[in-house]
Amino acid sequence: MDVLDRALKDVNSVSADELEKLYDYDIFTLGEAASSLRVPKYGKKVFFNTNRHINPSNICSDVCKFCAFSASRKNPNAYEMSIDEIVYQGVKSFNNGALELHVVGAHNPNHSYEWYFDLFSAIKKAIPKVHLKAMGGAEVDFLHRKFGVSYEKALEDLAKAGVDSMPGGGAEIFDSGIRKKICHGKVSGENWLKIHNIWHKMGKMSNATMLFGHIESRNHRIDHMLRLRAIQQDEARVEAKEGGFNAFVPLLYQTHNNFLNIKASPSGQEILKTIAIARIILSNIPHIKAYWASLGLNLALVAQEFGADDMDGTIEKESIQSAAGAKSKQGVDELEMVAQIADAGFIPVQRDSLYNEVKTYQTSKPTFKAS
Template sequence: MLRTSSPILQPIREKVEAGERLSLDDGVLLYQREVPLPELGELANLVRERKNGNFAYYNINTHLNPTNVCVYRCTFCAFRADLRDEKGYWMNDEQILARGQEAVDAGSTEMHIVGGLHHQAKYDWYRRVLSVLHEAYPELHLKAWTPVEIDWFARQTQKPIRWVLEDMIDAGLGSLPGGGAEIFHPEVRQQICEHKADSARWFETHRTAHELGLRSNCTMLYGHIEQPYHRIDHLIRLRDLQDETGGFQTFIPLAFHPDNTGLSHITKPSGPMDLRTMAISRLMLDNVPHMKAYWIMLGVGTAQVALAYGADDIDGTVRHELIYHDAGAETPEILSVEAIRRLIEEAGREPVERDTLYHRVERDGSQWQTGAEIAVG
């Protein structure tokens, strides 16, 4: 039995203990200030430990943002650049391969690849980003392209999303990241990213990816102009697709960083709000195996505490992250494996290195191999 005692939580506590699904109204209620955060965290931790025991996962990964030039002007984005901006860049094959070599030398099992939609970059260039890396470093898992990018490629080629995904798989695509989701509800989405792929295209991309055997992640950008109702609506839409396909591996709640964006007047979410959103996400997404506390956005300390508020994954070494640092993230640009394992152990959890698909990674010096898929509840 749980130690929670607040009357406002009693009906939800009974549902959680019985393993019953929470409703939209339940989720909105959990954002009320009257709901004690420690008790909410305790409920989320119950679900977290049912699914993942005392394990906390991490991986050794590298980010690659091949260009920051982008046709879209999302108000929340500090990463994008115009074609003639001084900060604009567009990587060539040599630079991309150098990043791949650096990743392999660092022991990375994964490269996370997302970027801008360059006005002059043809589809073949985006495909080549994957093919040159896959040919040179076949052991490196390429997690690449959000639905916003896949939608752009479909527009460029005048092909269906399925064709684009199949072609990218042929080039070396291993899985999809969860970005581009932001907030699904149209009354928010139209204000922060009205021109890019809408929620229907986002879901079509992930549904199709899952049908093709790809696993993917999912996200939510919170702490800007949205309200609790929009967040819970977002989570339920993700839960519904997961009921249908089972293809989501991990949910990552992304705390909005306002610096250098069109929403710079907004104060970024507080630590308690980050923990509340993590806990609520764990309770609402009863069918998603993992919850990631992305330390780049949350900060190392909050990410560590989140391991008691529903999170079972803390991401990885995250070499070369640009998108959130451009928006004011003050976290380090990389953490060592030793630092990650230490902060997991300090939180009272057992660190487990995983690959992108949640297979346990076993290392012997500079050599590594993946073991069996990590069992979840």
């Protein structure tokens, strides 16, 4: 039995070195294999949500070489939003249909520990029905380092303040050698995993990311995926929304305005192979997200044929990927998202943050009817 067949039957029986050989398969074989896992679960559905990204500040005490968002000599336009400004933006977006607020930012040394929880409490007080996704593992580690609180304490305080789930940012590549070169001083891979594992054991859901296409090797990507697989909770608990990773998000490194000086992105084939391999290795994580803000709409739609089942959302305003060159600054209109998914031959499904289906679009070009 070859490596692909063995991986499809039981990933745990295949070594990391063998799994790296999945990249040697032709792209159509990998796509077919990934689809054999995707289609029985989701058919032709492609998920998206209506969400708003809010980044409270770009002033950061850490210096990551791949980052174009944080204020630096590459980005001299430092800013801080007040709690009132953030709440105002959140209310405005919720009134315009956003079901989720995605609140992440830089590791701002000017904020007190209490500032974060005052912010989240104020958001939930103003819009209690919104799903608040906030503070990834790197930000929790920053609170731990700056204020001396345990991970458990910080996560308990987040939950009490109304944070519903955690985003997956800050994972980058778990390998310590790569992290030393691209984000030295930031949360370690081991501690990122520890933070999310604690959150999951609290019965909470999160996402997981992987930043790829920079100085990492294929082996580093495989290692990253296997570490995520290893800490994922029991599949039945995850499906019941009782703690675990909702989705894996492969984030394509953006080449502009940062300090890594990498001139070209990986080929489309390399990107699609990575997504397909992620679907095969991470069979215990329900969803693979082709994040359109990182990949672009067209490639994200193609990725739905290679194991992905989600596009992320409308976003409304995107600052992190676009600062590094992605064409995502203004988000995408909901009906445009629906039209793009339908035109690619899929069924558009609006979801909430925990992948409960909100609206399925029955498409009959050129109009769309929600049911």
